[in-house]
Amino acid sequence: KVKAFIFDLDGVIVDTAKYHYLAWKKIANQLDIDFTHEHNELLKGVSRVRSLDIILELGKIEASQQDKNNWLIQKNEDYLSYLVDMDESEILPGVMPVLKYLKANHQKIALGSASKNARPILEKTGILDYFDAIVDGNDVSNAKPDPEVFIRAAQLLGASNEDSIVFEDSVAGVQAANIAHMKSIGIGEKSVLHEANHIFHDFTSIETSFIDQLINN
Ligand code: B16
Numbered sequence: 001k002v003k004a005f006i007f008d009l010d011g012v013i014v015d016t017a018k019y020h021y022l023a024w025k026k027i028a029n030q031l032d033i034d035f036t037h038e039h040n041e042l043l044k045g046v047s048r049v050r051s052l053d054i055i056l057e058l059g060k061i062e063a064s065q066q067d068k069n070n071w072l073i074q075k076n077e078d079y080l081s082y083l084v085d086m087d088e089s090e091i092l093p094g095v096m097p098v099l100k101y102l103k104a105n106h107q108k109i110a111l112g113s114a115s116k117n118a119r120p121i122l123e124k125t126g127i128l129d130y131f132d133a134i135v136d137g138n139d140v141s142n143a144k145p146d147p148e149v150f151i152r153a154a155q156l157l158g159a160s161n162e163d164s165i166v167f168e169d170s171v172a173g174v175q176a177a178n179i180a181h182m183k184s185i186g187i188g189e190k191s192v193l194h195e196a197n198h199i200f201h202d203f204t205s206i207e208t209s210f211i212d213q214l215i216n217n
C-alpha cells in the first residue's frame with residue numbers, strides 16, 4: 001500500500017513566517033496599520049491575496065484593486081529579498097532526519113504549500129530532490145482549509161486520502177487534512193492545533209518508532 005507523506009512548507013520545513021512578517025509589516029506601516037506578531041499568526045497558511053485582505057480589514061481600509069496589486073507586488077519583492085541568502089541552515093531542527101528516514105524506507109514524499117515561492121525555497125535549502133511531488137500556490141485555486149492542495153499531492157503520489165499523512169503548523173492546514181480524511185500531524189502548540197490527530201512541538205520530538213507506525217498502519 002502506497003503511503004503519501006505530505007509536508008507543509010512554511011512553519012514545518014522552514015520558518016519563512018518571520019520574513020513574511022517583515023514584508024507585510026512594511027506595507028502595514030505605510031498604511032498606518034499596527035501589525036503585530038499576533039496578527040501575523042492569522043496569515044499562516046493563508047494565501048498572499050487573502051493575507052493582504054486580512055491586513056486591510058485590521059486597519060479598516062478599503063482599497064482599489066490597483067492599489068492592492070501594487071502592494072502584493074511590493075510585498076513579494078521585499079519577501080524575496082529576504083530569501084536571497086537562504087541555505088540549508090534554515091531547515092528547522094529534526095526535519096532532515098525525518099526526510100532521510102522516510103527516503104531510506106522507500107516512502108513517497110510531497111510538498112503541500114500555499115506558497116507560490118515554494119520551489120525556489122526547496123532549491124535554496126537543498127532538499128528539492130527529497131520530494132516526489134510538489135503542489136503549491138501556483139497549482140491550486142482553493143486555499144486551506146480547502147483540502148485541494150493535499151488531495152492533489154496524494155493523487156500525484158498514487159495514494160488514497162486515507163493513506164496520506166499531513167504535517168502542518170497551521171489550524172487551516174490541519175482542518176484541510178481532517179476534511180480529506182487524511183492523518184493530520186500538528187507541528188506546534190497543543191492549544192492551537194488541538195484538532196490534529198497527533199501533535200508534536202517540533203520534529204525533534206518525533207521518534208522513528210512513530211514514523212514506523214505511520215508507514216505500517
Ligand atoms: P507566498 P505554507 C504559506 O505557506 C504561508 O504560511 C503564508 O503565510 C503565505 O501567505 C502563503 O504561503 C503564500 O506565500 O506569498 O510565498 O505565495 O505554510 O502553506 O507553506
Ligand code: MG
Binds near residue numbers: 010168169170173
Ligand atoms: Mg505552514
